[in-house]
Amino acid sequence: MKRPALFAATIIAALSFAAAVPFLDEPQAPPPDHLTADSVIVEKSMHRMSLVKDGQLLRTYRVALGRGGPEAKSREGDARTPEGTYVIDRRNPRSCCHLALHVSYPSAADVGAACARGVSAGSDIEIHGLRNGLGWLGRLHRDMEWTSGCIAATDSEMEEIWRLVPDGTPIVIKHWPAALTTRAVGAAMRRQWLEPAAALQ
16 A cells, blocks of 8 residues: 555554543643654644554644634735645744654645636744743634644644654645534545555555
């Protein structure tokens, strides 16, 4: 099975488990030092980001998203969180927010769609903590969408994410309405990744 199919299978298995797990606001015991995630899943409608390793859920975080609305990012400056499949391609320990993992948005497809509309696709989408100096807000930051299109966690969560997510990790960002069942999500992902990958074999 080729890598896209393996990746899709991993995500589908993780979602089946993640759907049954509530958000844990209390501190959790840290994962073993040797563990790192092999994929990240963001479900925008549920404000949930999951870290996955070999089809098993490592961590789930409740996150804040772009203040521009629930729709997918379509142009520079719309303050929306993009949707699609990307990669964590670099990190910034000196970000204006507490640590930052850069997401490889825009993809070629994002650039093409924006060009067709005569606009710039934008850039600089990250997973990050709170603005420097505002870490004391903690979980309160989740009460509103406040980022410019990025994905935000608390500072303590971001420190853990920073350790668990290496550069090169794939990240899938989808809307996935909360009413959509895990089975329906799995079927949609099979249509998007598994079936096209099988056709290439």
